[in-house]
Amino acid sequence: MRALVVFESLWGNTEQVARAVAAGLGESAEVEVVDVREAPALPDGVDLVVAGGPTHAFSMTRASTRADAVKQGAPHGTGEPGLREWLEAQPRTGHHRIATFDTRVTKVHRLPGSAARSAARSARKHGYAVATEPTSFYVDDTAGPLADGELERATAWGRELARL
Template identity: 65%
Template sequence: MSTLVVFESYWGNTETVARAVADGIGGPVEVVGVADAPTPLPHDVDLLVVGGPTHAFGMTRATTRRDAVKQGGRPGHEETGIREWLAELAPVPGLDVATFDTRASSVRRLPGSAARGAARSVSHGHVGRVVGTESFYVEDTPGPLLDGEVERARAWGGTLRA
């Protein structure tokens, strides 16, 4: 079993979660930023984990990515996020896909989630079978992650391995 974890991150919080999820999965796992994510997927990947920040109640768009950089987020992938990357993927028979997002704890109860949006994109594009979605919480837009979220991400990764 080979796992690929693809993340989109502007302040490092989503990347931290992605790496914790990968630690929880164990085994052969590659973690890459969306700008370096392969298309098509390597033939030996049977678990794909995709994560990004929730912007404006869903996956990022070019405008929200540019806004994030203007607010101090790391530049470098304003034009391509997980939304565009997932749209480029062809269906992969037998592929399990899990999605996650990071979002501000102050909007915990509001609708909309990058993880759920990514899961819909995977389902509608017939990329693979969605096996899980999860949200992880940050204090504010730039973070930090709330206490316990890294451990929770690692534990969630362990459930994906099973």
């Protein structure tokens, strides 16, 4: 199996999760991990796309929420595209499977809205088959760090994705 993990990360937390997911996938698959700002259009031969980004304002980031993150000190917050724009730019396809994840602050565990669910909806509109339910990973505060055990959970999720 060949997988492409695409992530958007403003504070570095989502990138850590993406790399942990890739480590789990990589135990039984060929995996490439790419920042969304450098991600190509989907190449042929990719069996699974894993896409993740932070939840901002109950959804995927927008230019305005990325700008707000930069004002708050996000070290990786500049640049386009974000995950939303990357997904929208992908060609309509019927042969790629996708799994989506997000990072969110622990204190908003139960609030509605999720970048992962929004990304899955966008991917479905582009003809992707959603491989599994969108998944959230938690950070203790906006800038992080990741909550205890989240990197291990991300690696385990990557292993599960490889078995799908």
